Amino acid sequence: MSYPQLLVDPDGRRVGDGATGTIGTPGSMPGRRVVWAQLTNEPGGSPTRRYVPSWAPNEADAVGLNMAQVIPNGVGVSTVSLTIWTNTATPTLTADFVIGIPSIEGRVVYATLSGGVVGRDYQLRWVVTDTLSNVWPRTALLLCSTPS
Secondary structure, eight states: OOOOOBBBTTTSSSSHHHHHHHOSSSOOOOOOOEEEEEEEETTTSSSSOSSSSBTTEEEEEEEEOOTTTTTTTTTEEEEEEEEEEEESOOOOOOSSSOOOOOOTTTTTEEEEEEOOOOOOEEEEEEEETTOOOOEEEEEEEEEBOOOO
């Protein structure tokens, strides 16, 4: 008997897209972090979500943003970019991470990161453009801390 394959993030949330089934090819899931994009994310507004678990200093792994609740069914992702800022009263662009080339798996976008400084909180600022040329900026938070 065969069952559908679903991607699941470390928090146990489903990462599949109900419109199309499985998104992408399942990868090494133990460290992969994915958050769901919110419908609203105005510039300077509250961030989408926080990645869990926290990021270990100098860790190297993929993080993702699931746009399935934002981008309508039948519309795909054409481009994605990611910048990382400090999560402080006055955020600044940081060089604490090396960001790999972002990838697109259905309506989930990923980027491989390496680096991070213990005790710092970061804003991951994603800019996703869909196949209809709509631009969707979203922000998620990532804390760098020593693993317990």
